[in-house]
Amino acid sequence: MLVDAKHIGYRYRKDRWVLKDVSMHVEEGEIVGLVGPSGYGKTTLGRILAGYLQPHEGQLTFQGKPYQQFQGYHPIQIVLQHPEKAVNPRWKMKEILTEGWSPNQELLTSLGIEEEWLSRWPNELSGGELQRFCVARALGPQTKLLIADEMTTMLDAVTQAQIWHTVLDIVKQRKMGLIVISHDKHLINRMSTRVVDLQKINQA
Numbered sequence: 001m002l003v004d005a006k007h008i009g010y011r012y013r014k015d016r017w018v019l020k021d022v023s024m025h026v027e028e029g030e031i032v033g034l035v036g037p038s039g040y041g042k043t044t045l046g047r048i049l050a051g052y053l054q055p056h057e058g059q060l061t062f063q064g065k066p067y068q069q070f071q072g073y074h075p076i077q078i079v080l081q082h083p084e085k086a087v088n089p090r091w092k093m094k095e096i097l098t099e100g101w102s103p104n105q106e107l108l109t110s111l112g113i114e115e116e117w118l119s120r121w122p123n124e125l126s127g128g129e130l131q132r133f134c135v136a137r138a139l140g141p142q143t144k145l146l147i148a149d150e151m152t153t154m155l156d157a158v159t160q161a162q163i164w165h166t167v168l169d170i171v172k173q174r175k176m177g178l179i180v181i182s183h184d185k186h187l188i189n190r191m192s193t194r195v196v197d198l199q200k201i202n203q204a
């Protein structure tokens with residue numbers, strides 16, 4: 001078992017639970033679609049599973065061990081909808097790309113990242129170009145679980161297809177886990193080996 005979350009509860013405000021008694025797991029090689037209406041806590045759960053938010057209730061294990069402060073490269077990576085919020089605007093793209101590991105040329109080519117973009121600042125790239133960097137950055141060899149939270153929602157169809165093609169190839173090759181958070185039913189049905197509907201399992 002890659003990740004096992006049991007009886008998770010989370011609230012941003014004292015008087016209102018956003019997640020209550022939510023349990024879900026991801027096995028190696030599984031592609032789990034995480035769906036539910038807006039506001040049901042998909043992004044919040046994604047951030048908890050990634051280890052970026054601490055739940056108020058429940059337990060989380062990664063490969064059978066309780067979540068602890070992960071040292072060094074984080075084995076669970078999350079890619080969000082808005083890449084411009086996920087990069088340091090004061091760093092050039094080469095620095096951003098190599099923050100956690102050094103992606104090889106094969107990966108850059110597969111994601112359509114052009115050499116010339118590496119010397120630019122983030123605000124000199126389009127959303128689609130920037131998102132390719134965020135995806136490359138998240139696919140280090142030590143990544144065991146990737147959480148794609150509306151990862152390609154803002155992008156054109158060609159860019160979406162190119163990014164998903166690369167991601168799915170790597171996920172399958174390495175038998176990684178993948179969580180796809182999306183409102184796009186077509187995408188979810190096409191990719192997922194299993195679907196978790198937060199509307200059904202969230203008791204908040």
Ligand SMILES: Nc1ncnc2c1ncn2[C@@H]1O[C@H](COP(=O)(O)OP(=O)(O)OP(=O)(O)O)[C@@H](O)[C@H]1O
Binds near residue numbers: 012018039041043045
């Ligand atoms: N930082 C925050 N502070 C306070 N409330 C928040 C915060 N982030 C999210 N919420 C609230 O928590 C609830 C769940 O939000 P979340 O973004 O996890 O849902 P979601 O299912 O991902 O929604 P969407 O499909 O619209 O992205 C919402 O009611 C939202 O307003």
